[in-house]
Amino acid sequence: MSKQQGKLIEITITDLNSTGDGVGRFEEIVVFVPDTVPGDRAIVRLVQVKAEYAHGKLHQLLQASAHRVRAGCIVADKCGGCQWQHIDYEYQLVAKHDQVIQALQRIGGFVNPPVDRVLTTDAPLGYRNKATYPLGISASGKVQAGYYQKGSHRLVNLNQCPVQDPRLNPLLAQVKQDIQQRGWQIYDEGKHQGQIRHLGLRIGRRTGEMLLTLIVKEWNLPGIEQQAQEWLERYPQLVGVSLNRNHHRTNAIFGDETRCVAGVSYLREVFAGLEFQVRPDTFFQVYTETAEALLQVIQSELNLQGQELLIDAYCGIGTLILPLAKQVRQAIGLELQPEAVEQAVFNAEHNGINNVTFQVGAVENLLPEMSIKPDVVLLDPPRKGCDRAVINSLLELKPPRIVYVSCKVATLARDLKFLCQDGLYQITSIQPADFFPQTAHVEAVAFLVLTH
Numbered sequence: 001m002s003k004q005q006g007k008l009i010e011i012t013i014t015d016l017n018s019t020g021d022g023v024g025r026f027e028e029i030v031v032f033v034p035d036t037v038p039g040d041r042a043i044v045r046l047v048q049v050k051a052e053y054a055h056g057k058l059h060q061l062l063q064a065s066a067h068r069v070r071a072g073c074i075v076a077d078k079c080g081g082c083q084w085q086h087i088d089y090e091y092q093l094v095a096k097h098d099q100v101i102q103a104l105q106r107i108g109g110f111v112n113p114p115v116d117r118v119l120t121t122d123a124p125l126g127y128r129n130k131a132t133y134p135l136g137i138s139a140s141g142k143v144q145a146g147y148y149q150k151g152s153h154r155l156v157n158l159n160q161c162p163v164q165d166p167r168l169n170p171l172l173a174q175v176k177q178d179i180q181q182r183g184w185q186i187y188d189e190g191k192h193q194g195q196i197r198h199l200g201l202r203i204g205r206r207t208g209e210m211l212l213t214l215i216v217k218e219w220n221l222p223g224i225e226q227q228a229q230e231w232l233e234r235y236p237q238l239v240g241v242s243l244n245r246n247h248h249r250t251n252a253i254f255g256d257e258t259r260c261v262a263g264v265s266y267l268r269e270v271f272a273g274l275e276f277q278v279r280p281d282t283f284f285q286v287y288t289e290t291a292e293a294l295l296q297v298i299q300s301e302l303n304l305q306g307q308e309l310l311i312d313a314y315c316g317i318g319t320l321i322l323p324l325a326k327q328v329r330q331a332i333g334l335e336l337q338p339e340a341v342e343q344a345v346f347n348a349e350h351n352g353i354n355n356v357t358f359q360v361g362a363v364e365n366l367l368p369e370m371s372i373k374p375d376v377v378l379l380d381p382p383r384k385g386c387d388r389a390v391i392n393s394l395l396e397l398k399p400p401r402i403v404y405v406s407c408k409v410a411t412l413a414r415d416l417k418f419l420c421q422d423g424l425y426q427i428t429s430i431q432p433a434d435f436f437p438q439t440a441h442v443e444a445v446a447f448l449v450l451t452h
């Protein structure tokens with residue numbers, strides 16, 4: 001038997017899979033190897049062997065691919081935050097384009113999907129406007145913050161992260177020290193004990209305003225008011241410090257309740273020419289500039305004439321619906337999270353947009369109850385995609401145009417298959433966008449028209 005666990009094999013990497021691992025073949029099986037690139041020839045240690053595939057670990061690089069680069073991060077080989085720091089940026093874009101095509105072909109059954117080049121604003125580092133770091137304790141008792149190692153809950157301690165907006169970095173090391181000095185207990189997920197679980201940082205790219213949030217197990221954190229004031233004084237761009245309580249045994253980061261401890265409970269950001277207030281606990285696209293470029297593609301593709309009724313399902317704090325509302329007769333936003341809707345209502349009023357209303361609830365409950373006939377439905381669901389009830393309502397409502405914004409192409413492909421069954425809808429184009437450089441994640445927008 002030539003494929004035992006632990007065995008060293010020599011392979012050539014020919015592909016990348018959807019989670020970002022290199023893919024090669026050894027004898028009759030497929031081998032997935034993190035940290036490799038198509039074109040690499042390598043010695044790989046088999047770490048898990050199944051009948052038709054195996055997982056391997058890079059042991060020695062014999063010949064480096066032409067697409068391999070030196071990572072822009074010193075912990076890139078350990079940290080699970082990025083998968084593609086070792087791949088040149090041009091090739092990352094090519095790989096993401098392929099990823100979208102493959103998902104549409106394999107999962108959606110589309111033979112020749114019309115996928116455009118990946119949209120990018122060409123700043124593959126220093127782009128993220130938000131960081132949420134799990135906290136931990138080192139063997140010597142030091143407070144740590146960082147990301148988990150690939151496939152584990154072991155923390156890789158960071159004092160800076162090259163994909164984050166560099167203005168957030170100075171806070172990281174100092175806040176860890178302050179937590180240590182205050183003697184606040186770091187949460188232990190095994191025992192479900194301790195006080196602080198995560199450190200959240202957020203920045204308005206255009207305004208420079210920052211928010212600091214501690215995600216805590218219980219509200220009681222002695223000295224937090226004084227510490228929060230000290231942080232506000234030390235960092236003039238920091239406009240608010242909040243606590244968010246998550247007292248559940250869960251992998252979800254944020255809990256349901258957020259309280260501002262010092263300063264204000266939101267930062268201001270300029271997006272598509274509008275001023276938004278963004279809270280620590282509501283969704284906002286992490287790459288502001290590319291999200292704005294994608295919105296321009298949506299606007300140009302839709303070519304709205306001012307007469308349309310638009311529904312934005314999964315509208316968040318109004319990032320997409322508010323700029324679009326200025327180009328239609330009426331807009332309706334649907335959103336599950338009450339805090340996001342509250343913020344969306346504020347953002348609409350603040351920008352003088354008065355042809356938009358919002359409904360709080362799950363799209364799968366709200367949409368089937370709607371008796372109106374929208375001209376355009378915009379969908380921007382979380383990674384799991386649309387509930388089947390949402391797809392069924394769309395098949396009944398038959399809006400002439402659907403725009404589907406997705407952060408997971410597998411569920412996009414699944415949902416497009418349902419919408420295009422029997423030829424009811426046709427995809428006119430698909431625009432991928434690089435919202436997450438250095439990672440294997442890709443955003444994509446599909447434009448659909450009703451055919452009959």
Ligand SMILES: C[S@@+](CC[C@H](N)C(=O)[O-])C[C@H]1O[C@@H](n2cnc3c(N)ncnc32)[C@H](O)[C@@H]1O
Nearest residue numbers: 283314315316319335336337362363380381382
């Ligand atoms: C990917 S975000 C998009 C938000 C917004 N379109 C934007 O660009 O900022 C998805 C949003 O859907 C909301 N959401 C998740 N599940 C939902 C559901 N079943 N019904 C309605 N909204 C939901 C989340 O709270 C989140 O605000």
